[in-house]
Amino acid sequence: MNDSGFAKTPRPPYYAVIFTSLRTSRENDYGKTADRMVDLASQRPGFLGVESVRDGNGLGITVSYWASTEAISKWKAHAEHIVAQETGTRLWYEHYELRVAKVERAYAKEKT
Amino acid sequence: MNDSGFAKTPRPPYYAVIFTSLRTSRENDYGKTADRMVDLASQRPGFLGVESVRDGNGLGITVSYWASTEAISKWKAHAEHIVAQETGTRLWYEHYELRVAKVERAYAKEKT
Numbered sequence: 677m678n679d680s681g682f683a684k685t686p687r688p689p690y691y692a693v694i695f696t697s698l699r700t701s702r703e704n705d706y707g708k709t710a711d712r713m714v715d716l717a718s719q720r721p722g723f724l725g726v727e728s729v730r731d732g733n734g735l736g737i738t739v740s741y742w743a744s745t746e747a748i749s750k751w752k753a754h755a756e757h758i759v760a761q762e763t764g765t766r767l768w769y770e771h772y773e774l775r776v777a778k779v780e781r782a783y784a785k786e787k788t
Numbered sequence: 789m790n791d792s793g794f795a796k797t798p799r800p801p802y803y804a805v806i807f808t809s810l811r812t813s814r815e816n817d818y819g820k821t822a823d824r825m826v827d828l829a830s831q832r833p834g835f836l837g838v839e840s841v842r843d844g845n846g847l848g849i850t851v852s853y854w855a856s857t858e859a860i861s862k863w864k865a866h867a868e869h870i871v872a873q874e875t876g877t878r879l880w881y882e883h884y885e886l887r888v889a890k891v892e893r894a895y896a897k898e899k900t
Contacts, residue, residue, distance in 0.1 A: 773895070
């Protein structure tokens with residue numbers, strides 16, 4: 677059983693950034709940069725975890741979890757992340773939607 | 789370009805149900821039921837849209853969007869949905885996490 681895809685989040689409230697995206701066919705270091713962004717984000721204050729899935733058609737949903745909107749704003753303004761955001765808009769994403777949401781309730785179920 | 793994977797949501801605030809799950813290998817009408825649940829949910833009052841991705845390892849994220857927490861509670865209590873939830877817990881999902889969140893801000897970018 678592989679549980680690495682789930683974020684270990686604390687009890688609500690906390691924040692979620694829901695990033696839904698459709699990839700173009702351009703690679704241009706996309707995979708390397710995506711991994712680097714997860715590494716960098718993980719080191720930021722207030723980062724709680726991330727869950728990310730992309731299917732064979734290039735549609736992806738990445739949800740990152742944060743302790744506060746301040747933590748999200750600081751990550752958004754991180755210099756290396758800004759470069760990645762610009763490249764994403766220019767090259768990697770045909771379309772994306774980004775939503776910032778406050779998690780109010782959470783439930784989990786795991787087979788034992 | 790295929791934009792069918794994106795939900796056309798109104799201006800915030802509205803609500804998101806973030807459902808992250810790892811599938812078992814059991815089929816038992818999973819695909820049919822999943823499609824039926826999306827159809828049924830779409831007909832509920834307050835339903836705003838849904839985005840759903842599952843990768844080749846069985847990890848999936850489905851985010852449904854709703855006008856209010858009341859709309860979410862009513863959908864959760866829908867008789868046919870309750871049966872599906874029970875089968876999901878018993879057969880289809882190794883592990884799931886469900887989070888209810890209030891979307892406060894949203895941005896989008898589409899190539900023209």
